[in-house]
Amino acid sequence: MADLNQEEWTSRLAADDNAFILDVRTADEVSEGYIPGATNIDIFMGQGFLDALEELDKSKNYYVYCRSGNRSGQACALMNQAGFETAYNLMGGFMSWDGEVAQ
Template identity: 55%
Template sequence: MEDLSQKEWREKLAEDANAMIIDVRSDEELEEGFIPGAKQMDIRNPNEFMETAHQLDTSKNYYVYCRSGARSSQACAIFNSLGIKNTYNLEGGFMEWDGEKTK
């Protein structure tokens, strides 16, 4: 897992043809908006989260965010334990995101 600043995350993501964006926030939090192209995996729903995590392609690079960066860091650690080597945590999360958003 690598913690990336907003700038580093955007730059790395823009150059990565093998990227998947994962939003680990709840349905209620998604109403605030989300980063375009993100797939939701609510980490507060552990059974569904783990079921989906086991189906992820280990060859992909995962860019993970939550509201503030704590849950996404936890998600990256879980992904790493499942054999997913390339995970990138967005420092500051969606609260500090100043890039493109979708509502």
Template identity: 65%
Template sequence: MNDLSQQEWTKQLNEAHDAVIIDVRTADEVVEGMIPEALHIDIFKGQGFVDEINELDKTKSYFVYCKSGGRSGQACAVMSQLGFEKAYNLVGGFTEWQGDSVLP
């Protein structure tokens, strides 16, 4: 897992040809806005979260965020244990996000 600042996270996201953005916040948090094109997979689903993550292509690059960076860090650790080699945590999360956002 790699913890990246917003600048590093955005730079690598823009350079990755196989990038997938994952929002691991709750549905109540997502209604406040989300990063464009993000998949919403709530980490609080427990085994359901693991099941959904396991369906993803392990060879792609995953850019993961939550509200402040804690849960997305946990999500990246889970992904690493499941065999994902490229999972990047957005330090500061959506709270500190200064890029574009959209309403779901």
């Protein structure tokens, strides 16, 4: 897992042909907006979150975010334990995001 600031996160993402954006926020948080192209899997689902991770392609490079960067950091650690090789945590999360937002 690597903690990246927004500039690092977006520049790696833009150059990555094997990228997958993962939003680990709640549905209510996602309804306020999300980073375009993101797939939402709520980390608060507990075992359901872990089960959903098992459905994902572990060879992808995961760009993970939450509201503030804390839950996404936890998600990256869980993903590494589950065998995902590359997971990048967006420091500051969606609260600090000043890029494009989808509704």
